Amino acid sequence: xxxxKSLAVLTSVLVTVTCVVIYLEWRAxxxxxxxxxxxxxxxxxxxxxxxLLHRMVISGGHSWGGPAADTRGPGPPAPAAPAAPAxxxxxxxxTTVLSVAGSDVELRPDLRISTELPSxxxxxxxxxxSCIRDFDLQTLPRASLVIPYLNETWAQISATVASLxxxxxxxxxxxxxxxxxxxxxxxQHHHELxxxxxxxxxxRNEVRQGLIRAKVIGAALIDSPVIIxxxxxxxxxxxxxxxxxxxxxxxxxxxxxxxxTLDIIPENNFNQYLPANHHIGGxxxxxxxxxKDLIEKRNSSYTYPDPYPTPALxxxxxxxxxxxxxxxxxxxxxxxxxGGEHIExxxxxxxxxxxxxxxxxxxxxxxxxxxxxxxxxVPEVMKNTKRAALVWLDEHLExxxxxxxxxxxxxxxxxxxxxxxxxxxxxxxxxxYMDNIYPELRAELTPKPxxxxxxxx
Numbered sequence: 436x437x438x439x440k441s442l443a444v445l446t447s448v449l450v451t452v453t454c455v456v457i458y459l460e461w462r463a464x465x466x467x468x469x470x471x472x473x474x475x476x477x478x479x480x481x482x483x484x485x486x487l488l489h490r491m492v493i494s495g496g497h498s499w500g501g502p503a504a505d506t507r508g509p510g511p512p513a514p515a516a517p518a519a520p521a522x523x524x525x526x527x528x529x530t531t532v533l534s535v536a537g538s539d540v541e542l543r544p545d546l547r548i549s550t551e552l553p554s555x556x557x558x559x560x561x562x563x564x565s566c567i568r569d570f571d572l573q574t575l576p577r578a579s580l581v582i583p584y585l586n587e588t589w590a591q592i593s594a595t596v597a598s599l600x601x602x603x604x605x606x607x608x609x610x611x612x613x614x615x616x617x618x619x620x621x622x623q624h625h626h627e628l629x630x631x632x633x634x635x636x637x638x639r640n641e642v643r644q645g646l647i648r649a650k651v652i653g654a655a656l657i658d659s660p661v662i663i664x665x666x667x668x669x670x671x672x673x674x675x676x677x678x679x680x681x682x683x684x685x686x687x688x689x690x691x692x693x694x695x696t697l698d699i700i701p702e703n704n705f706n707q708y709l710p711a712n713h714h715i716g717g718x719x720x721x722x723x724x725x726x727k728d729l730i731e732k733r734n735s736s737y738t739y740p741d742p743y744p745t746p747a748l749x750x751x752x753x754x755x756x757x758x759x760x761x762x763x764x765x766x767x768x769x770x771x772x773x774g775g776e777h778i779e780x781x782x783x784x785x786x787x788x789x790x791x792x793x794x795x796x797x798x799x800x801x802x803x804x805x806x807x808x809x810x811x812x813v814p815e816v817m818k819n820t821k822r823a824a825l826v827w828l829d830e831h832l833e834x835x836x837x838x839x840x841x842x843x844x845x846x847x848x849x850x851x852x853x854x855x856x857x858x859x860x861x862x863x864x865x866x867x868y869m870d871n872i873y874p875e876l877r878a879e880l881t882p883k884p885x886x887x888x889x890x891x892x
Contacts, residue, residue, distance in 0.1 A: 552601060552631065555594035558672045558698070558800055561710040563740040566678065566796035570604070575680040577607050578661035578754070581653035583614040583646055586622050591668040591705060591802065593627065598670045600632050604677060611635045613667070614653045617643030645772035646751065647819075651765050654757065663754045668802040670700065670708070678796040679754045682742055689756035690789035692780075693742075695797035697749065708800050713739065713793070716747040720838040720879060722778045722820045724749060727875065730793075740795035746873035747781040748791060752801070763787060764856045767822060769848050775819030782827040785872045787862040814845070821847040826854055829865040834880060 560567075580599065584592065599611060611632070615623055617640050625637050638656055640649060654662050661683055663676070679693045699709040717727040727733075730743045737743060763783060766776050784791055821842050824835045836843055869877040 552597040553593040555597040555601075555670055556706045556708065557598075558670060558708045558798070560673070561698070562672070562674075562796055562798060566674070566740055570674070570677040570681065572604055572606050572677075574684060575604075575607050575677065576661045576684055576756075577609055577659045578663050578676070578680060579609045579657040579659040580611045580663045580665050581614065581650060581657065582612065582665045582667050583616050583649035583653065584667040585616045585618055585643065585646075587624075587667045589624055589627060592624060593631070594705065595665075595667050595669050595671075596628065596631050596635060599665075600634075602671050602673050602675060605634065607680065608634060608676070609659045610657065612653055612657060613637045614649045615639040616645070616649045617641065647766050647770050647773065647776045648768050650751065651768055654760055654765065657757070660757055661754060662757050662760055664751050666750075666752055666801065668700075669752070669799050671799040672698075675797045675799050678794045682792055682794055683754055683756060686756070688788075689759045690784075691756075692748070692784055692789065692791045693754045693797075694745065694748065694752065694791065694793045695799050696793060696795050697752065697801045698798055700800040700802045702802055705802070710798075713743070713795055715743070715745045715793075716749045716781075717745075717873060717875060718747050718778055718781075720834050720876070722775065722823060722835065724778060742792040742794045744872075745791050745793050746785065746876075748777040750777050752799075753791075759789070763789070763860065764853070767819075767826075767853055769850075770819040770822055772815045772819075774816035775823050778820070779823035779827065782823070782865075782868065783857075783860075783862070786827070786864070786868050787857070787860040817842060817845050818847050821845050822850055822853070825850045826857060827865065831865050 582595070596611065611634055613628055613636070615625070615637055618624075623639070625639075628635050628637055638653065640652065644652060650664055654664075661680065663679070675695060679695060682693045683689075683691060685691075696711060696713065698711045701707050701709070713730045714726040715728060715730055715733060716724060718724050724747060726749070730737050731739070734743070767779060770776055770779075781791065817839075820839075824832055824842070825847060828835055863871075
């Protein structure tokens with residue numbers, strides 16, 4: 436063991452490391468509270484505690500315990516990284532930035548950008564003729580795409596990227612940022628992704644953060660005024676992005692979220708493309724999403740293909756102004772893994788003076804999978820859903836418990852910070868939401884007449 440001078444040197448080094456880390460974290464708190472720019476946030480994420488300690492200990496050729504081999508496969512996720520200080524937007528609302536043991540994946544000197552895109556099934560034209568027109572790109576805001584991925588096949592990821600590069604106006608796309616969320620080596624695809632196009636970037640989370648936190652991390656790493664959250668098993672159609680950016684540009688207060696129409700790629704046939712109808716998204720009192728009525732049935736005055744409001748996001752594909760994303764509290768990062776965040780985001784958007792539009796002139800095919808390619812722990816999904824219920828259902832919390840009685844026993848953690856966020860944004864009530872945005876949900880509270888009930892024997 437260590438003796439004499441060796442012990443003194445080791446003690447001195449450990450004290451120095453501790454002091455430097457405390458100072459750096461104190462500085463990070465101050466900088467975040469002042470409001471970091473996109474570039475500064477990128478630096479904060481890329482140079483987190485893990486990277487700083489690694490450089491301090493490894494520098495000078497003294498390797499005191501090199502990086503451990505990654506033995507994690509597609510099994511249970513490793514523990515999440517701890518949360519870092521709060522980030523405050525212009526509204527004073529508080530959201531949280533994660534301290535991530537990750538790094539940007541650099542383009543190797545010997546890596547050549549491909550001159551040919553991988554093949555992908557080009558969707559047939561299914562848009563209304565009025566959608567097919569020229570757009571003035573100079574009037575559209577710049578955007579970056581954020582795409583988390585875990586255990587995704589190269590066939591589907593490559594088709595997603597190829598269609599994005601082929602069918603996006605790259606003049607207004609700053610980067611296509613993939614978030615490698617703790618993939619095992621065989622699922623990382625770093626070399627292949629970076630070789631596809633100069634605007635394709637990869638950030639790796641060394642430890643799986645889960646889909647919700649991975650999106651928060653990715654959004655903090657970009658500088659573009661608009662974020663487009665995407666998924667790695669899609670094929671976009673021609674002019675999919677321009678109509679979304681156009682609707683965002685029309686939102687002077689930046690409080691509009693936009694969704695494309697999601698057509699269907701069957702899970703067992705990636706080359707097939709089935710156009711979807713124009714439904715609204717909604718949910719029931721279990722806070723489970725479902726496609727509901729056609730917009731034409733819900734609103735007899737609707738004219739296709741105008742953008743139309745939807746009470747709920749279907750999932751993780753949407754566009755949003757970055758300043759609105761931050762001021763509105765990003766996601767609740769005390770939700771873990773996957774699930775519930777789109778319902779929480781829907782309630783928060785509508786009730787806190789925003790709106791969600793489906794844009795039928797923007798279309799993409801999406802693989803609706805029966806099962807995720809990674810482990811999802813159902814108790815974590817239930818915890819996420821209960822967190823949304825505790826914050827947003829107000830006096831209707833009991834209506835949720837009636838449908839999900841076992842949720843009463845779930846430990847959902849402290850939601851006081853999210854309630855403070857709701858108060859600071861001066862959000863409307865759940866009754867307001869049902870009266871003005873989603874009356875179908877209130878109708879579910881009304882008992883059916885006895886003669887309409889299903890008989891049970």
